[in-house]
Amino acid sequence: MEPIQTVTTLASITPARPWGLDIPNYFWFTGSSAAAFIVSSFAHVFGLKKFKPIAGFSLLIAFTLLVAAPLNLIDDLRQPGRLINFFLYGWENFGTSPMKWGVLLLAAYPVLILAEALVLYRPFLVGRMEKAEGRLTRGFFRALTFGRSELSEASLEADERLGFTLGAVGIPLALSVHGYTGYILGVVHSNPLWHTPLMPILFLASAMVSGTGLLLVLLPLAQKFFTNRAAIDTDVMTALARLLGWSIIIDLVIRFFWLTFAVAFNGAERFRLIDFFGHHFEEIAWVEYGLCLLLPLAIAFSPLGRRLPWQFSIGLISAVGVWLFRWNTVIGGQTIGKTTSGLLAYHPHLIGAGSIGAVVANWLAFVAMLCVVLLVFPWDEEMDRHYGKGIEL
Amino acid sequence: MSQLRRLFIQRIGALAAAVAATAASATSALAFSARNPGRDADDRRYAGQKGKRWAMVIDLRKCVGCQACTAACKAENVIPESKFRTWVPEYELGRYPRVRKAFLPQLCNHCDKAACVSVCPTGATFKRDDGIVAVDSQICWGCGYCLNACPYDKRFFNPLTQAADKCTFCAHRIDQGLLPACVETCVGGARVFGDLNDPRSEVSRMLAEAPTSVMNPAAGTRPQIYYRGMAGELQAQPSGPPSLDDLARHRDGVPAREWMTKA
Numbered sequence: 001m002e003p004i005q006t007v008t009t010l011a012s013i014t015p016a017r018p019w020g021l022d023i024p025n026y027f028w029f030t031g032s033s034a035a036a037f038i039v040s041s042f043a044h045v046f047g048l049k050k051f052k053p054i055a056g057f058s059l060l061i062a063f064t065l066l067v068a069a070p071l072n073l074i075d076d077l078r079q080p081g082r083l084i085n086f087f088l089y090g091w092e093n094f095g096t097s098p099m100k101w102g103v104l105l106l107a108a109y110p111v112l113i114l115a116e117a118l119v120l121y122r123p124f125l126v127g128r129m130e131k132a133e134g135r136l137t138r139g140f141f142r143a144l145t146f147g148r149s150e151l152s153e154a155s156l157e158a159d160e161r162l163g164f165t166l167g168a169v170g171i172p173l174a175l176s177v178h179g180y181t182g183y184i185l186g187v188v189h190s191n192p193l194w195h196t197p198l199m200p201i202l203f204l205a206s207a208m209v210s211g212t213g214l215l216l217v218l219l220p221l222a223q224k225f226f227t228n229r230a231a232i233d234t235d236v237m238t239a240l241a242r243l244l245g246w247s248i249i250i251d252l253v254i255r256f257f258w259l260t261f262a263v264a265f266n267g268a269e270r271f272r273l274i275d276f277f278g279h280h281f282e283e284i285a286w287v288e289y290g291l292c293l294l295l296p297l298a299i300a301f302s303p304l305g306r307r308l309p310w311q312f313s314i315g316l317i318s319a320v321g322v323w324l325f326r327w328n329t330v331i332g333g334q335t336i337g338k339t340t341s342g343l344l345a346y347h348p349h350l351i352g353a354g355s356i357g358a359v360v361a362n363w364l365a366f367v368a369m370l371c372v373v374l375l376v377f378p379w380d381e382e383m384d385r386h387y388g389k390g391i392e393l
Numbered sequence: 394m395s396q397l398r399r400l401f402i403q404r405i406g407a408l409a410a411a412v413a414a415t416a417a418s419a420t421s422a423l424a425f426s427a428r429n430p431g432r433d434a435d436d437r438r439y440a441g442q443k444g445k446r447w448a449m450v451i452d453l454r455k456c457v458g459c460q461a462c463t464a465a466c467k468a469e470n471v472i473p474e475s476k477f478r479t480w481v482p483e484y485e486l487g488r489y490p491r492v493r494k495a496f497l498p499q500l501c502n503h504c505d506k507a508a509c510v511s512v513c514p515t516g517a518t519f520k521r522d523d524g525i526v527a528v529d530s531q532i533c534w535g536c537g538y539c540l541n542a543c544p545y546d547k548r549f550f551n552p553l554t555q556a557a558d559k560c561t562f563c564a565h566r567i568d569q570g571l572l573p574a575c576v577e578t579c580v581g582g583a584r585v586f587g588d589l590n591d592p593r594s595e596v597s598r599m600l601a602e603a604p605t606s607v608m609n610p611a612a613g614t615r616p617q618i619y620y621r622g623m624a625g626e627l628q629a630q631p632s633g634p635p636s637l638d639d640l641a642r643h644r645d646g647v648p649a650r651e652w653m654t655k656a
Contacts, residue, residue, distance in 0.1 A: 007626050010494075012482035013475075014639065015546035017652045018537020078535025078555040082515075085534050090516025092427040099538050100514040190508060190544035190612060268611065268629065338546045339499065339608060339629075340482070340654075347649040 009341050017334045017344065020354020022072040024326035025362060027181045028210060029069035031203060031322070034178040035211020036062035037113065037170060039243070044120070044167040050239045053386035056120060057222065057379045058215055063113040064373050066177070068366035070106055075358050098183035101176075109170075109177045116166040117377060118144055119159050123151055124378035144376070178207050185329065192269035193276060193333040198258045205254045208247035209293075210322035216240050216315025220308060227380040229387055232308060241311045244318060245300030248293050272336055279343055284328060292321020429516040429532045438564065439529075441521025446589040446617075447562055448524070449576070450599045451498050453622040455583035458483055458496035462575035462584060466500075469563060469574035473552050478560040479575055486624055495624050498584065500575070501526060501547045501560035502608065502616030509539035509548060509559075518557065524617060525564050530556035544612035562586070589617075 036058040042048040043055035051058075074080050087103055094100050118125070126149045129141035148155070182200030189195045196202075219240070220232045263273050277284065296314035304310040335344040349355035424430075431439040458481050466472065466479045479500035486495050507526050510518050517533035520526050528539075533556035540548045540557060551558035563573035567586075571577070576586040587594035596619075599605070605619040609629040639654035 006488050008485040010483040013477055013480055014653050016549035018540040078550055082534040085515040085532055089426045089429045090514055096511035097514045188542050342654050344652050347651055
């Protein structure tokens with residue numbers, strides 16, 4: 001550095017930073033939801049038979065993730081009681097505030113997934129309704145079928161067509177519901193780490209990694225412990241591990257474009273980014289890239305990628321790795337001072353809004369909701385049907 | 394009997410009127426709006442002064458770093474501890490022995506193309522007709538998008554209102570024909586405030602007379618705080634060692650705050 005350009009700050013204030021742990025967690029949840037939806041659409045829309053048995057399961061995961069995700073946003077608000085203002089006012093900023101797009105996306109997407117799940121599970125829900133003994137249970141399942149209890153060939157075909165349509169509409173919606181979070185960061189031109197048009201696509205690519213990773217973790221647990229068959233479908237696990245590998249390749253390619261332009265070929269912003277990446281080099285290079293992307297990639301395409309413990313492990317670490325990427329982007333971006341020199345450091349609180357406790361609570365809420373959703377929807381019966389071992393009634 | 398009936402009718406009438414009034418106020422408060430209720434009502438505090446374009450010119454050659462502006466702002470606007478709408482950082486430029494001190498009074502730049510306004514999802518942050526960027530602390534839901542969007546780090550959450558807060562150019566004072574508190578108190582006369590639409594105002598003359606610069610022009614926000622005599626290296630995102638304040642906190646073992654300079 002030229003001596004004349006050196007600035008030493010003798011006295012200043014630490015600039016305020018609004019976003020805590022909730023935000024990377026929210027981005028991770030919406031991303032994984034979008035990816036789980038895409039996996040489900042492989043079967044429902046693109047007719048890939050390999051993914052048929054887990055299509056319903058991943059649809060339910062996508063739904064639950066997206067119901068849990070916005071809780072992070074509410075927790076991050078300083079005035080959560082004014083949530084209604086988000087819906088009522090400020091519509092003139094719709095074109096310029098990607099956060100505002102969330103009003104429509106976060107309202108439409110979960111409803112669409114739920115509708116698709118209700119359509120695709122209708123025959124099973126009708127079965128549950130007919131078996132139900134209590135009036136309340138019966139009424140509950142009748143409500144879920146919207147009173148359509150007919151199971152004729154024609155009505156099942158109509159379900160299939162409707163499921164296809166909802167799935168086809170859902171794909172761009174799923175991409176948008178996560179892509180818009182990339183826009184939220186990408187449009188912030190004051191932040192050198194965020195300000196790139198690649199941000200939405202970068203988020204989508206890494207979301208495929210985290211979503212597939214999450215399925216590699218949740219699917220064997222669900223199949224092993226919560227189905228009558230009590231066996232893990234190794235074929236589909238291998239297919240998911242391969243999908244994870246390909247997703248990592250796409251993710252790495254996009255990150256390569258991003259990092260080269262951000263650090264090497266950028267304008268004035270590159271100095272701040274060189275500071276940033278220089279400071280975090282060890283954790284980003286070794287943990288985020290080496291351990292959480294390259295290692296799972298190598299395993300996914302090696303013979304180890306056909307073995308369950310390895311599939312489970314690479315799913316877990318790549319999902320964690322994408323969480324770290326969200327953390328490094330959201331929190332890391334905020335550590336860059338705009339009119340102050342040096343980087344900031346973030347020390348998360350244990351309890352309170354945006355704290356470690358809040359994120360843990362969100363995860364627990366997700367698990368609790370997932371239990372309820374998996375209890376209500378007969379995903380296990382559907383899987384058993386695909387594996388040709390329907391339960392005897 | 395007739396008295397009782399009259400009383401009953403009166404009571405019922407009063408109740409009906411109260412219900413109608415509540416319903417009316419609720420519907421007006423809950424109506425969809427492209428902007429926000431205060432602006433829709435064309436309240437003068439929201440609309441600002443028509444035909445004016447407020448701006449500030451800061452002559453850094455006259456700033457002695459006394460922080461009188463910092464203190465006056467805090468007192469005038471009741472800004473809680475460790476929060477600031479304006480402050481004067483102190484820098485050392487160059488390397489020993491070729492060093493010199495620099496002060497850089499900073500406040501909201503009331504940008505023409507304010508990044509904080511365009512990203513606000515509730516319309517709580519808006520621009521008045523006279524150029525002042527303001528926040529309605531009753532509408533703001535505290536999402537913090539504006540804090541991150543501001544290229545100058547000039548926004549914070551006010552612990553008293555739990556809403557985004559920033560310099561208002563002391564709008565409540567200038568609407569009464571007074572000067573902003575920081576300008577009023579500036580001992581060296583470094584801060585000059587006025588109307589850019591008036592060619593005879595002091596700010597217009599200062600901008601016409603000699604070159605000025607703005608902070609971080611590359612942000613594309615057209616800031617309206619103009620500086621005379623600003624060191625080039627302070628114009629945008631100066632890189633350099635971290636703040637000595639926080640280094641000292643670290644050395645003294647003071648517990649870390651949620652956000653602080655890396656030490």
